[in-house]
Amino acid sequence: MKNYLTVKNIDHLSDWVKTAMEMKKDPLRFRDLGRNKTLALLFFNSSLRTRMSTHKAALNLGMDVMVMNIGKDGWILDFEDGSIMDRNSAEHIKEAAQVVAQYSDIIAVRAFASLQDKQSDEAELVLNGFKKYAGVPIINMESSIHHPLQALADAITIEEFRKTKKTKVVLSWAPHPRPLPHAVANSFVEVMQMSEVDFVLTHPPGYELNPQITGNCTIEYDQQKALENADFVYVKNWSSYKDYGKVLHQDRDWMMTENKLGSANFMHCLPVRRNVVVEDAVLDSDKSLVHAQANNRTYAAQLVLKKILESN
Amino acid sequence: MKNYLTVKNIDHLSDWVKTAMEMKKDPLRFRDLGRNKTLALLFFNSSLRTRMSTHKAALNLGMDVMVMNIGKDGWILDFEDGSIMDRNSAEHIKEAAQVVAQYSDIIAVRAFASLQDKQSDEAELVLNGFKKYAGVPIINMESSIHHPLQALADAITIEEFRKTKKTKVVLSWAPHPRPLPHAVANSFVEVMQMSEVDFVLTHPPGYELNPQITGNCTIEYDQQKALENADFVYVKNWSSYKDYGKVLHQDRDWMMTENKLGSANFMHCLPVRRNVVVEDAVLDSDKSLVHAQANNRTYAAQLVLKKILESN
Amino acid sequence: MKNYLTVKNIDHLSDWVKTAMEMKKDPLRFRDLGRNKTLALLFFNSSLRTRMSTHKAALNLGMDVMVMNIGKDGWILDFEDGSIMDRNSAEHIKEAAQVVAQYSDIIAVRAFASLQDKQSDEAELVLNGFKKYAGVPIINMESSIHHPLQALADAITIEEFRKTKKTKVVLSWAPHPRPLPHAVANSFVEVMQMSEVDFVLTHPPGYELNPQITGNCTIEYDQQKALENADFVYVKNWSSYKDYGKVLHQDRDWMMTENKLGSANFMHCLPVRRNVVVEDAVLDSDKSLVHAQANNRTYAAQLVLKKILESN
Numbered sequence: 001m002k003n004y005l006t007v008k009n010i011d012h013l014s015d016w017v018k019t020a021m022e023m024k025k026d027p028l029r030f031r032d033l034g035r036n037k038t039l040a041l042l043f044f045n046s047s048l049r050t051r052m053s054t055h056k057a058a059l060n061l062g063m064d065v066m067v068m069n070i071g072k073d074g075w076i077l078d079f080e081d082g083s084i085m086d087r088n089s090a091e092h093i094k095e096a097a098q099v100v101a102q103y104s105d106i107i108a109v110r111a112f113a114s115l116q117d118k119q120s121d122e123a124e125l126v127l128n129g130f131k132k133y134a135g136v137p138i139i140n141m142e143s144s145i146h147h148p149l150q151a152l153a154d155a156i157t158i159e160e161f162r163k164t165k166k167t168k169v170v171l172s173w174a175p176h177p178r179p180l181p182h183a184v185a186n187s188f189v190e191v192m193q194m195s196e197v198d199f200v201l202t203h204p205p206g207y208e209l210n211p212q213i214t215g216n217c218t219i220e221y222d223q224q225k226a227l228e229n230a231d232f233v234y235v236k237n238w239s240s241y242k243d244y245g246k247v248l249h250q251d252r253d254w255m256m257t258e259n260k261l262g263s264a265n266f267m268h269c270l271p272v273r274r275n276v277v278v279e280d281a282v283l284d285s286d287k288s289l290v291h292a293q294a295n296n297r298t299y300a301a302q303l304v305l306k307k308i309l310e311s312n
Numbered sequence: 313m314k315n316y317l318t319v320k321n322i323d324h325l326s327d328w329v330k331t332a333m334e335m336k337k338d339p340l341r342f343r344d345l346g347r348n349k350t351l352a353l354l355f356f357n358s359s360l361r362t363r364m365s366t367h368k369a370a371l372n373l374g375m376d377v378m379v380m381n382i383g384k385d386g387w388i389l390d391f392e393d394g395s396i397m398d399r400n401s402a403e404h405i406k407e408a409a410q411v412v413a414q415y416s417d418i419i420a421v422r423a424f425a426s427l428q429d430k431q432s433d434e435a436e437l438v439l440n441g442f443k444k445y446a447g448v449p450i451i452n453m454e455s456s457i458h459h460p461l462q463a464l465a466d467a468i469t470i471e472e473f474r475k476t477k478k479t480k481v482v483l484s485w486a487p488h489p490r491p492l493p494h495a496v497a498n499s500f501v502e503v504m505q506m507s508e509v510d511f512v513l514t515h516p517p518g519y520e521l522n523p524q525i526t527g528n529c530t531i532e533y534d535q536q537k538a539l540e541n542a543d544f545v546y547v548k549n550w551s552s553y554k555d556y557g558k559v560l561h562q563d564r565d566w567m568m569t570e571n572k573l574g575s576a577n578f579m580h581c582l583p584v585r586r587n588v589v590v591e592d593a594v595l596d597s598d599k600s601l602v603h604a605q606a607n608n609r610t611y612a613a614q615l616v617l618k619k620i621l622e623s624n
Numbered sequence: 625m626k627n628y629l630t631v632k633n634i635d636h637l638s639d640w641v642k643t644a645m646e647m648k649k650d651p652l653r654f655r656d657l658g659r660n661k662t663l664a665l666l667f668f669n670s671s672l673r674t675r676m677s678t679h680k681a682a683l684n685l686g687m688d689v690m691v692m693n694i695g696k697d698g699w700i701l702d703f704e705d706g707s708i709m710d711r712n713s714a715e716h717i718k719e720a721a722q723v724v725a726q727y728s729d730i731i732a733v734r735a736f737a738s739l740q741d742k743q744s745d746e747a748e749l750v751l752n753g754f755k756k757y758a759g760v761p762i763i764n765m766e767s768s769i770h771h772p773l774q775a776l777a778d779a780i781t782i783e784e785f786r787k788t789k790k791t792k793v794v795l796s797w798a799p800h801p802r803p804l805p806h807a808v809a810n811s812f813v814e815v816m817q818m819s820e821v822d823f824v825l826t827h828p829p830g831y832e833l834n835p836q837i838t839g840n841c842t843i844e845y846d847q848q849k850a851l852e853n854a855d856f857v858y859v860k861n862w863s864s865y866k867d868y869g870k871v872l873h874q875d876r877d878w879m880m881t882e883n884k885l886g887s888a889n890f891m892h893c894l895p896v897r898r899n900v901v902v903e904d905a906v907l908d909s910d911k912s913l914v915h916a917q918a919n920n921r922t923y924a925a926q927l928v929l930k931k932i933l934e935s936n
Binding site for chain 1: 652655667670671672673675676677679680683693696801894895896897898899900904907908914915918919921922
């Protein structure tokens with residue numbers, strides 16, 4: 001494997017999940033694999049889980065890690081071809097990517113959607129810039145459209161907690177005071193489409209995700225109906241895709257409650273706004289898998305790093 | 313030992329000081345103790361000494377270190393139970409603490425007093441949040457009320473430089489243009505109460521520390537009288553505790569001078585404002601132990617880490 | 625070698641270049657040299673290449689690295705002797721330097737010119753403060769006047785790509801919208817003066833560098849004439865030295881073009897503003913050595929670290 005940019009880069013999901021679960025039992029087994037290899041973690045946006053779990057995953061494989069808050073500690077980047085750089089940006093992605101690649105064996109990048117300009121977000125300027133120019137393997141730590149390390153951790157978590165072969169998973173939109181990107185939802189939808197699960201997507205009208213992502217997913221606008229007999233309920237807010245980046249409304253009725261959840265497991269990628277997205281009673285119950293998900297972020301990242309290290 | 317939150321977590325101070333002094337002679341002796349263990353350093357506030365000395369201490373023990381400026385690089389945290397998080401904070405301490413614990417064997421936290429709200433500061437929301445929810449050992453790198461790594465380094469320094477069994481130590485308030493927290497003074501008072509020294513606290517009226525901390529300490533409002541026959545003079549500013557967080561005055565007469573110090577050793581936790589808190593002549597003389605104190609920060613942190621690693 | 629502050633600290637340039645090129649073939653050969661040694665990287669300004677390449681160099685030598693954005697994560701420093709510190713600065717360079725030295729075997733410092741005050745910039749307050757007070761070896765990661773790690777990397781790059789014993793190198797000023805420091809140009813001029821090359825400096829009148837640096841360099845105000853028969857063309861902007869820190873004009877005619885460059889190799893320290901300093905056609909051609917230069921930053925830093933480690 002060269003890059004890990006979307007869950008589409010996973011060749012056999014069930015094999016990956018199985019390997020990750022095995023690695024979790026003995027995380028230091030491959031401590032020599034990354035010896036004298038350097039991972040650069042580049043952040044254009046805030047990060048807690050992704051930063052620490054990817055760092056930890058690299059340490060488990062014996063890698064050296066260099067962390068850059070590239071937006072704050074480096075230079076403002078330009079992404080346009082042929083740009084006359086006489087304004088704010090001091091460095092072009094062409095140089096930045098090739099330079100970082102001089103010092104790194106693998107580059108992991110986080111660059112959120114702006115939610116201001118759909119076309120520009122969908123061009124994935126930062127991630128694709130590094131992919132195009134760096135020449136070393138690139139890992140997506142959340143781009144405008146995808147968050148494949150999260151989705152892989154989520155698939156691992158579902159496998160760990162599923163009790164029956166036939167499992168129903170619901171992705172349920174939740175209210176939120178601020179416009180949020182679609183990346184987590186997109187990658188979760190995609191990974192569920194690759195899984196042997198009964199998957200249902202539920203959200204208010206107007207919050208449809210990119211139809212190219214959802215494809216022939218079951219979409220059920222009635223949340224109560226969608227949640228019937230669910231085994232796993234993944235709750236997440238996202239802003240409108242059609243009316244790009246807008247908060248159409250914050251309908252409190254869509255908040256996840258203990259009552260709605262019933263006997264299903266609760267999932268969320270975190271950070272989560274308590275009593276807005278989900279009530280305390282859910283998060284503080286043993287139905288909540290959020291810490292298991294956060295924990296599996298390490299093994300998702302470690303698996304991706306291992307696969308890249310082994311094929312280079 | 314589980315946590316190191318205040319100097320009250322030290323069971324036998326003289327043993328700790330002795331062990332730290334021994335470790336200082338051969339700092340790499342326990343380089344295998346922390347192998348494959350990860351220390352997370354979480355900063356809600358600025359840090360130079362604490363950051364570097366704790367990092368260095370962990371390296372001496374062979375640990376991996378992950379540093380987060382959590383206020384800047386992560387998310388704004390919420391600390392209230394039952395909070396409806398529809399404002400600025402994006403993550404609750406309950407999740408943040410449990411998440412960081414997924415990637416760390418020990419978590420060290422710095423979160424200063426706000427000096428705006430005594431009750432909230434005394435609740436030690438950040439430190440206690442991590443203690444309550446993380447489930448892994450917590451080290452206090454300065455909280456609202458305590459700075460126990462500094463106090464332990466100070467106790468080591470006094471032991472190194474004391475010439476007689478009977479030693480007189482004075483903690484002397486100094487003027488400062490800005491309101492400063494009480495943590496350093498509090499922890500120094502507490503560690504001196506645990507030490508075999510003759511301890512005197514001196515400050516202008518109105519600058520009394522929390523009486524629950526000072527207990528039956530000797531308080532002498534006349535600085536000159538307090539300094540008589542002192543062997544060690546620890547100088548430090550703090551704001552009013554009673555009129556919480558206020559700078560009542562900046563009486564320049566309380567600045568430490570060569571003349572006042574006499575033959576005593578000078579101590580300060582740093583950073584220090586020259587010619588405001590203490591005159592150049594003192595800091596630049598061989599009576600100043602400030603670099604020895606800074607140096608001992610490494611061994612104080614290393615001892616605490618070692619004790620935690622050994623008991624887990 | 626104690627410190628690496630300017631290229632004047634290089635005793636035999638050709639030996640250094642040769643050693644660096646050998647080390648580049650087997651970068652991990654001295655992985656044990658830095659074992660249990662700590663390098664502190666202190667940044668008062670932004671950095672990408674310098675930060676990552678120096679970090680990587682230290683890792684190649686087996687060193688531990690502690691990175692501080694000292695301006696942001698630490699305290700505001702004071703540099704004046706006898707200063708009464710009752711304003712913004714919370715710590716004096718005397719303490720800061722000696723404190724960092726307690727936790728580090730080598731300290732590397734970046735502190736750019738302000739371009740506001742020539743006298744203050746030329747005093748190199750930060751770098752000289754660390755040199756004077758730290759007591760451990762200091763490496764200059766770009767100061768007001770010098771950027772010796774860049775210049776050493778440039779010398780290595782020229783050696784790698786020169787085809788003939790007799791080589792002509794031109795340093796050509798370029799337009800830029802913002803006032804830039806003289807450090808890169810100064811150190812390149814100095815290192816060329818130490819090299820067996822035919823060196824020509826070209827810039828518009830008014831952009832003369834400090835005559836104490838340029839000495840008896842050939843200065844040719846006619847860019848076209850200067851570029852005749854050049855083998856290497858180093859392009860770089862700097863602000864006026866005489867009218868200190870001013871952008872006198874941004875004459876676009878001085879931008880480097882494919883046409884002007886001819887068969888010469890193109891060099892730039894990066895970051896570079898495309899189509900302002902140099903046109904795309906040059907940067908995107910195989911005449912451009914900018915990535916080779918960036919790559920050699922690692923080996924320049926590694927050589928300097930190695931020499932310091934070996935002599936301490």
